[in-house]
Amino acid sequence: MSTESAAKRIKTNPSSPLIGTHNGHFHADEALAVHMLRLLPTYSTSPLVRTRDPKVLETCHTVVDVGGEYDAQKNRYDHHQRGFGTTFPGRPTKLSSAGLVFMHFGKAIIAQKLGLPANEASKDVDLLYSKLYENFVEALDAHDNGISVYDPAAIAAAGLEKRFSDGGFGLGAMVGRLNPNWNDPKPQDPSEAQAAEDDKFLVASQRIGEEFERDLDYYANVWLPARAVVQKAFDRKSEFDAQGRVLVFDGQSVPWKDHLYSLEDGNPSTLYVLYPESPAPGAKWRIQCVPESKDSFVSRKPLPEAWRGFRDAELDGIAGIEGCVFVHAAGFIGGNKTFEGAKAMAEKALQG
Incomplete structure (x- = not known):
């Protein structure tokens, strides 16, 4: 995509930082990364540009999953560069763009959900921060980085085989199947074709974002209050x-x-x-x-x-x-x- 065609699709708004990610086949990690950013007031009305053009990406305030750079001070959150091996605190899985965005913005998202100041120290925020990563985001990091739940060599050595197909319906597959099909009609005009692809990406971002928010709601409004009840019973054992x-x-x-x-x-x-x-x-x-x-x-x-x-x-x-x-x-x-x-x-x- 040319710089000119990308620029035409950017709706400038000085109060809303421009988010950039790559175009082409999209994945669950950047779809969630974009949705998580837009949960915060700073990015709630941010426009999005999907491109691999370095000149266009330079105009973006925040870039996820493209650009070959991880630098939180510059709001660059890519994980594809050689030598990248960053993990979430206390966890072994290499991060994807979803994990990077969650690592840097997750506490603010959770604090907002709990009605707390973003930078206020809170045990509840810390609990949910770890819980949401381990029970939601980490699976996307592993999927995008090609990390299996079990060691494939150990599985092979044990002679274990799947008894049936699980349909491949994990979070990654859910987003993957929202991509355009190879034989879908495609507009001849490059700008129109990119806009159509972007529309599908936004559907995917909203879809996986809904699942993330559903988990956030559960852990904030059900799981966390239950902890106080269990703690009280535990103290009386x-x-x-x-x-x-x-x-x-x-x-x-x-x-x-x-x-x-x-x-x-x-x-x-x-x-x-x-x-x-x-x-x-x-x-x-x-x-x-x-x-x-x-x-x-x-x-x-x-x-x-x-x-x-x-x-x-x-x-x-x-x-x-x-x-x-x-x-x-x-x-x-x-x-x-x-x-x-x-x-x-x-x-x-x-x-x-």
């Missing part, structure tokens, strides 16, 4: 078991696994979690075994084998505890009509 092996939610359960493993800080002492099925008065209670890890189906200490698969009065007789409702055949969860009954189930299970 010794009230229910001298060794702190039982966690009790008083009133309502929340998503607890992430927070529990974090609060344990390498000391996996909690074995059972007790919680009411609902906040309603007289609600039944559950006893759930803590898995060995967040995604594991193996419990640290399953409920007794003799209880598994039984219900109601029959289970009462086997367990020697009144009010039993059920114990799952896999032994990872059970129920009782009352808190006292669920607590008795935990106490007896601990003895086994």
Whole structure:
């Protein structure tokens, strides 16, 4: 694309810094990078130019995923240059343009979401900063840099093969399939053709941006408030078991696994979690075994084998505890009509 045709598509606005990225086939990393920048007041109305022309890129305030330069002081965020190996703090994955933009602007985006000043120190901002990177952005960095989830050599050595196709529907594939197809009609005029491609890029940027914002909303409005509830229960563990092996939610359960493993800080002492099925008065209670890890189906200490698969009065007789409702055949969860009954189930299970 010529400098002239690129310049024609730039809507100048002195108060809105011009963002530049490359044209041609687009990827998830720069699509998200552009969306994240536009979440901030500085860039909220910024125009975008997609080009590989160095002269046009020189006119841009901020450039992502093109230009062969990473220099935050100059607002240059490319990762393709030889020798680039920057990673997010505490993580091993080489950054893409998404990771670079998130590393430099993520805390401001999160602080804005939480209604906090951008530069104010905050444990909550720090928590969400790490959480969003590890659970969303890092996958895009790995995808764009050709890094597999598992070591391919180790997979081959183990003789493991995929049992079925997963459809390739990750975040990267979602954006990739929004690119123009090879046989789509293409305008003859170069400026019109580029404008049509840019329109598709904006759709992709909005699409992956919606997924990012959905995660941001969840972690800010659901995950983070749950942490306070888990922290309160964690601090009271010794009230229910001298060794702190039982966690009790008083009133309502929340998503607890992430927070529990974090609060344990390498000391996996909690074995059972007790919680009411609902906040309603007289609600039944559950006893759930803590898995060995967040995604594991193996419990640290399953409920007794003799209880598994039984219900109601029959289970009462086997367990020697009144009010039993059920114990799952896999032994990872059970129920009782009352808190006292669920607590008795935990106490007896601990003895086994």
